[in-house]
Amino acid sequence: MTLIEQLSGVVGAAQVVTGSDMNKWSTDWIGTYKSNPIAVVRPANTQEVSAIMALAHSTKTPVVPVSGNTGLAGGTYAEGALMLSLERLNRVRTIKPDAQVAIVEAGVILSAIHDAADEHDLIFPVTFGAKGSAQIGGILSTNAGGSNVVRYGNTREQCLGLEVVMADGQIMDLMSELHKDNSGLNLRDLVIGAEGTLGIITAAVLRLVPKPRAYATAMIAPANMSAALSVLNAVQSATGGTVEAFEFMPKAYIDMHMAKFPDARAPFETDHPITVMIEVAATAKRDATPDENGVVPIIEALETVLAEEFETGRLVDAVVAQNEAQRVEMWARREAAAEVVLHYDPIINNDIAVPLDQVASFLDRATGMVQAVDAGATDISISHLGDGNIHYTIYPSSRDAALKDKIVETVEDLTRQLGGSFSAEHGIGLSKLASMARRKDRVALATMRQIKTALDPHNILNPGKVIPPA
Numbered sequence: 001m002t003l004i005e006q007l008s009g010v011v012g013a014a015q016v017v018t019g020s021d022m023n024k025w026s027t028d029w030i031g032t033y034k035s036n037p038i039a040v041v042r043p044a045n046t047q048e049v050s051a052i053m054a055l056a057h058s059t060k061t062p063v064v065p066v067s068g069n070t071g072l073a074g075g076t077y078a079e080g081a082l083m084l085s086l087e088r089l090n091r092v093r094t095i096k097p098d099a100q101v102a103i104v105e106a107g108v109i110l111s112a113i114h115d116a117a118d119e120h121d122l123i124f125p126v127t128f129g130a131k132g133s134a135q136i137g138g139i140l141s142t143n144a145g146g147s148n149v150v151r152y153g154n155t156r157e158q159c160l161g162l163e164v165v166m167a168d169g170q171i172m173d174l175m176s177e178l179h180k181d182n183s184g185l186n187l188r189d190l191v192i193g194a195e196g197t198l199g200i201i202t203a204a205v206l207r208l209v210p211k212p213r214a215y216a217t218a219m220i221a222p223a224n225m226s227a228a229l230s231v232l233n234a235v236q237s238a239t240g241g242t243v244e245a246f247e248f249m250p251k252a253y254i255d256m257h258m259a260k261f262p263d264a265r266a267p268f269e270t271d272h273p274i275t276v277m278i279e280v281a282a283t284a285k286r287d288a289t290p291d292e293n294g295v296v297p298i299i300e301a302l303e304t305v306l307a308e309e310f311e312t313g314r315l316v317d318a319v320v321a322q323n324e325a326q327r328v329e330m331w332a333r334r335e336a337a338a339e340v341v342l343h344y345d346p347i348i349n350n351d352i353a354v355p356l357d358q359v360a361s362f363l364d365r366a367t368g369m370v371q372a373v374d375a376g377a378t379d380i381s382i383s384h385l386g387d388g389n390i391h392y393t394i395y396p397s398s399r400d401a402a403l404k405d406k407i408v409e410t411v412e413d414l415t416r417q418l419g420g421s422f423s424a425e426h427g428i429g430l431s432k433l434a435s436m437a438r439r440k441d442r443v444a445l446a447t448m449r450q451i452k453t454a455l456d457p458h459n460i461l462n463p464g465k466v467i468p469p470a
């Protein structure tokens with residue numbers, strides 16, 4: 001029997017996709033990585049995933065798991081490999097409101113988890129622009145961040161338990177709902193962020209948190225980046241650490257956004273070089289209930305701090321959302337960033353983390369350093385500023401691979417000088433492999449290779465991604 005026939009025996013012929021029907025999977029979201037998979041197989045449950053992996057293990061067939069295919073690091077490139085789509089494992093199995101957990105299958109789309117939690121006045125506090133397509137298996141596998149990390153942490157922090165199909169098809173049951181579990185090595189956290197190189201995530205137990213009763217959202221224009229950090233700290237201090245988003249957009253982005261969406265409004269009446277969207281959330285009733293004059297305490301608290309910051313000169317402008325429509329407009333501007341900025345060629349898409357007090361230094365120095373290598377390069381930085389994550393996109397003057405590499409090394413040098421990382425939230429995939437080889441600690445790389453060999457001796461799980469060869 002051929003592999004396709006054997007796979008059809010597991011999932012049914014209709015769930016083994018070949019030829020041009022694979023188009024939606026054979027290109028990544030940005031359009032940089034195009035590949036020809038052997039087939040895309042679409043199992044319906046964990047047992048079928050297990051049977052597929054057992055077959056792949058015995059035939060030494062490479063397998064690339066795919067969820068929403070919105071990843072930004074080339075992690076789903078699948079030349080000559082079998083793609084394993086988790087999209088039919090799409091059930092929210094249960095929400096336990098008292099324990100505040102959701103038990104979901106790997107193929108559930110992020111916005112569907114948001115909707116399911118919302119029915120119980122809870123939230124799953126991971127959010128980003130691709131929430132309508134990205135699936136929880138892919139989100140866990142990239143340990144995605146997004147706009148709420150400043151308050152809640154990355155996806156890893158939201159996961160209590162996992163079910164994982166190993167390279168040989170065995171099912172590892174780590175579906176714990178426990179907040180404390182020190183029973184040996186933490187294999188859950190090892191699989192999270194492994195981008196499909198150590199196992200296939202088929203289900204997860206997710207931590208939910210109470211739904212905020214009110215939000216205060218504003219666009220602010222700090223005088224400079226250091227002032228932006230002071231404003232963040234002042235708002236955190238005044239509101240008890242309830243800042244949920246602190247998102248930097250430069251004027252260049254505002255201009256690009258309005259060019260792409262001509263109906264969009266400018267955030268301020270006058271232009272400012274630095275724009276930040278800030279959101280504060282109130283979960284307690286006393287902070288969220290309007291008084292007799294209709295004043296909502298959390299909004300008043302934000303307005304008071306912003307007014308004080310205006311007096312000091314750290315803030316030069318601010319617009320507070322007066323209703324939900326204005327809040328949605330502010331979020332839409334931020335969440336369009338990937339669509340606005342990334343669909344260009346040639347492009348270098350850096351996803352950098354630096355300590356919060358080094359963001360200003362990075363932004364001050366990066367353009368000059370890059371233009372010293374490529375005088376014709378232009379750049380744009382959009383940042384999850386509240387957690388020090390800078391999406392530093394460069395448009396080099398040519399497609400020359402050596403030039404691109406030199407530019408990337410320049411950015412890596414600066415990042416390293418500032419105590420940062422070349423990969424913040426998008427992962428490594430294929431696109432950051434060279435950076436891993438150059439920059440990651442040698443002992444850490446050797447340890448990763450040993451773990452990979454132990455868990456996947458035939459190197460069939462997303463081979464060639466994340467861990468560079470020795």
Ligand SMILES: Cc1cc2nc3c(=O)[nH]c(=O)nc-3n(C[C@H](O)[C@H](O)[C@H](O)COP(=O)(O)OP(=O)(O)OC[C@H]3O[C@@H](n4cnc5c(N)ncnc54)[C@H](O)[C@@H]3O)c2cc1C
Pocket residue numbers: 029064065066067068069070071072074075076086106127128129130133134135136137138139140141142143144145146147195196197199200201202338339425426429462
């Ligand atoms: C518009 C847009 C905005 C974005 N904004 C952000 C942002 O703010 N923050 C952020 O962190 N990221 C952001 N991203 C990228 C983000 O990493 C991905 O959207 C998401 O985390 C990946 O989910 P996915 O379901 O699309 O996974 P995929 O792209 O399908 O897969 C991602 C990786 O995980 C592996 N994988 C997939 N499913 C599984 C599984 N079940 N088990 C094991 N391995 C698996 C794949 O092989 C691949 O290596 C954005 C992307 C887009 C397109």
